[in-house]
Amino acid sequence: MTARTLSSRSFASRGLAAAFSPISDRRSGEPTRLSVAGRGATVTLRGLSKAFGSKPVLKGVDLHIPAGQFVAVVGKSGCGKSTLLRTILGLEAPTSGDVRVADAAPNVRSARIMFQEPRLLPWARVLDNVVVGVGDRSDKAAARAAAQAALAEVGLADRAGEWPSALSGGQKQRVALARALVSHPRLLALDEPLGALDALTRIEMQTLVERIWREQGFTAVLVTHDVSEALALADRVVLVEDGAIALDLAVDLPRPRRRGSPELARLEGIILDQLFNAGARPGDAEDAPERARQEVYA
Amino acid sequence: MRFDAKNLLAFVIPVGLIVVWQGLSLLGEVPPEVLPAPTDVVAAGWRLGASGELWSNIAISAWRAGVGFLIGGGIGFAFGLANGLSKLSERLTDPTLQMIRTIPHLAMIPLVILWFGIDETAKIFLVALGVSFPIYLNTLHGVRTVDAQLVEMGRAYGMTSRELFFRVVLLGALPSIFVGLRYALGIMWLTLIVAETISASSGLGYMAMNAREFMLVDVVVLSIVIYALLGKLADSVARWLERATLSWHPAYLAR
Ligand SMILES: Nc1ncnc2c1ncn2[C@@H]1O[C@H](COP(=O)(O)OP(=O)(O)OP(=O)(O)O)[C@@H](O)[C@H]1O
Numbered sequence: 001m002t003a004r005t006l007s008s009r010s011f012a013s014r015g016l017a018a019a020f021s022p023i024s025d026r027r028s029g030e031p032t033r034l035s036v037a038g039r040g041a042t043v044t045l046r047g048l049s050k051a052f053g054s055k056p057v058l059k060g061v062d063l064h065i066p067a068g069q070f071v072a073v074v075g076k077s078g079c080g081k082s083t084l085l086r087t088i089l090g091l092e093a094p095t096s097g098d099v100r101v102a103d104a105a106p107n108v109r110s111a112r113i114m115f116q117e118p119r120l121l122p123w124a125r126v127l128d129n130v131v132v133g134v135g136d137r138s139d140k141a142a143a144r145a146a147a148q149a150a151l152a153e154v155g156l157a158d159r160a161g162e163w164p165s166a167l168s169g170g171q172k173q174r175v176a177l178a179r180a181l182v183s184h185p186r187l188l189a190l191d192e193p194l195g196a197l198d199a200l201t202r203i204e205m206q207t208l209v210e211r212i213w214r215e216q217g218f219t220a221v222l223v224t225h226d227v228s229e230a231l232a233l234a235d236r237v238v239l240v241e242d243g244a245i246a247l248d249l250a251v252d253l254p255r256p257r258r259r260g261s262p263e264l265a266r267l268e269g270i271i272l273d274q275l276f277n278a279g280a281r282p283g284d285a286e287d288a289p290e291r292a293r294q295e296v297y298a
Numbered sequence: 299m300r301f302d303a304k305n306l307l308a309f310v311i312p313v314g315l316i317v318v319w320q321g322l323s324l325l326g327e328v329p330p331e332v333l334p335a336p337t338d339v340v341a342a343g344w345r346l347g348a349s350g351e352l353w354s355n356i357a358i359s360a361w362r363a364g365v366g367f368l369i370g371g372g373i374g375f376a377f378g379l380a381n382g383l384s385k386l387s388e389r390l391t392d393p394t395l396q397m398i399r400t401i402p403h404l405a406m407i408p409l410v411i412l413w414f415g416i417d418e419t420a421k422i423f424l425v426a427l428g429v430s431f432p433i434y435l436n437t438l439h440g441v442r443t444v445d446a447q448l449v450e451m452g453r454a455y456g457m458t459s460r461e462l463f464f465r466v467v468l469l470g471a472l473p474s475i476f477v478g479l480r481y482a483l484g485i486m487w488l489t490l491i492v493a494e495t496i497s498a499s500s501g502l503g504y505m506a507m508n509a510r511e512f513m514l515v516d517v518v519v520l521s522i523v524i525y526a527l528l529g530k531l532a533d534s535v536a537r538w539l540e541r542a543t544l545s546w547h548p549a550y551l552a553r
Pocket residue numbers: 052057075076077078079080081082083084
């Protein structure tokens with residue numbers, strides 16, 4: 001376990017809101033929702049370091065993500081968020097330290113990633129793009145049925161036969177989400193998948209991701225620039241700074257969360273403070289607070 | 299209706315030119331030994347067609363073109379794929395291929411005649427040589443410029459190398475490969491015409507050269523027209539193939 005600023009407040013006294021929200025009393029770190037607890041992978045990073053050539057990007061990251069937890073990773077551009085995610089997924093080999101997913105070596109079949117871009121094959125119909133995500137493609141009919149079900153899940157069942165180029169940006173990202181989910185992964189990594197979407201579509205997608213996560217109970221790791229997005233979705237927000245974890249914050253708030261609630265604002269303040277305190281190094285134009293602020297809210 | 303009228307527009311000038319040509323010939327403004335009337339050319343076609351000479355010449359020319367194209371295109375395609383996928387292969391063969399490419403392949407005709415005589419091999423060799431480079435270059439370019447993000451996605455989603463090749467790389471390279479294909483088809487006919495004109499005892503080029511000896515201008519013009527038609531046919535087939543396989547491409551979606 002890493003050193004964590006766990007704010008383990010009890011929500012028992014929160015009254016009605018808690019009573020109606022079945023997961024409101026869960027604490028990060030505990031396996032949740034008994035019915036689906038077994039479906040999430042546990043991720044453990046020990047002393048994980050990654051360097052590109054002589055340039056260190058990650059410096060001894062320790063992180064334990066319990067099964068079924070939704071973790072958001074925030075940090076400035078270039079701090080190594082994507083690298084962290086890609087290393088967890090096994091797309092990059094760690095320079096030192098180790099990565100364990102569900103107590104096994106990184107397993108491509110049980111982990112899926114959603115990229116910032118939809119990355120759909122332009123020459124495959126929407127349905128066939130989702131079929132790409134099916135783990136076992138040997139049974140064609142079953143694979144297509146699973147893909148169709150995943151498309152229905154993201155609300156695009158009627159677009160199965162179209163080319164990706166006929167879809168809007170948000171719809172493409174939903175197809176990408178269906179592709180990521182069709183194999184029922186135990187770990188879903190999301191690398192700023194909503195970054196390119198407009199504000200409304202983004203909120204819609206956040207709701208969709210949250211709903212599916214609650215239904216399926218996979219472990220989710222979401223990389224994002226948007227602190228409010230992190231707080232809206234995650235059980236826990238991890239702030240990466242200078243290749244290490246600078247802040248590890250539990251977000252024990254009932255779902256669905258109301259945007260702009262005082263509690264969210266308070267947590268957002270903590271995260272932003274941490275971001276800017278370290279960011280206001282003099283003479284570093286790239287990290288100018290004004291810029292960072294825009295980026296964080298972008 | 300409107301669409302039909304627009305299509306017909308393309309024919310106005312060619313048909314007009316033929317009518318003018320026919321008119322001038324009838325008036326005796328164009329002497330038949332310079333340019334025979336269109337009707338004479340058609341008549342020559344009828345005559346040679348009836349005797350079977352025309353068809354056998356077309357068949358042998360098409361056969362040479364096809365075989366040369368398959369061999370040269372196949373070699374170019376194979377090297378294009380290999381060098382696009384493997385750095386080692388590229389370092390090994392690309393400099394040599396680029397060097398050979400700088401030789402105009404028609405400059406090889408005297409040497410090829412010395413090697414193969416006026417045998418079929420000579421023509422097929424020249425066509426293959428000419429066709430291989432555009433296919434090679436465009437396949438290589440296509441494979442190299444396949445979206446790396448899609449390849450990474452394929453890997454992350456557990457595609458095998460085989461799946462990655464057939465479902466991502468090859469399809470991604472296809473638009474570029476088609477550019478090479480159409481360019482190569484043009485070179486194929488050009489090479490064949492030159493080779494058959496210089497050294498052959500059959501084929502359309504030979505038919506034209508032979509007719510020249512006997513001052514049969516109508517047959518010469520007929521050969522030229524047939525070359526043009528065959529070239530157009532090959533191009534249309536390539537276009538059709540392109541449209542059928544690239545129907546996903548935004549450029550073809552609207553049509
Ligand atoms: N393949 C690579 N080769 C060399 N350097 C790399 C490579 N990938 C990432 N880097 C470097 O590692 C650092 C972290 O990159 P990373 O993509 O993880 O940042 P990030 O936090 O995801 O940034 P952003 O928020 O802008 O996406 C950057 O300085 C980048 O230049």
